[in-house]
Amino acid sequence: MIAVLEREVMAEKGKSAAQIGTMAFWYGGLGTFSNACIAKLVDGEWQSIWFSASSVVVALVASGIVWLFSRYGHSLEYVKYDAMLGREIAHITKAMSHNGISDEARKRWQNQLEAALEKRASAERDIANGTVDLNKLGG
Known part of the structure; x- marks a missing residue:
């Protein structure tokens, strides 16, 4: 039980760090853009007011x-697994889809396809519960 809670906390920390990084990137870029527009407005270039408002x-x-x-959004682990x-x-x-494969081979492929679709349907829950380890899967 404690191991599951530890995995959940670590997953949330990873997700939070990624979100903070993304937000810092966008806010930094947009802040620079907005400051440039405000500087034009302060310099007396009133014709650029529409440009500043649009920024x-x-x-x-x-x-x-x-x-x-x-x-x-989804966690990075979920996106990789998906x-x-x-x-x-x-x-x-x-x-x-290849022609000429036997019925037995087609049945095996069909079983593998159904298993993969079931994994995909439960992927988000499995990642959250920590039942999937991407390092062991090669992801």
Whole structure:
């Protein structure tokens, strides 16, 4: 039980660090852009007021996007695991599409495909519970 809690805390710390880094990048870039626009306005270039107003709108929209990603985004581990499963599913689907494979081979591929789809359906929960170790899977 304690190990599960420790894994959950570490996963949240990793997710929080990634979100903070993303937000710092966007806020830093948008802050620089907005400051440049304000400097033009202070210098008496009133014709650029629409440019400055649009930069504020861009900053607000970008802040909203960053908030949405940090609120509803997936952890990096989930994204990696989902991509790995997607490649596995694509490989199986491609193998099944070849002509001339036996019914027995097709049945094995179908079973592997169903297992991969089940893994993908429960991927987010499995990552959160710590039942999937990407280091052991090669991800």
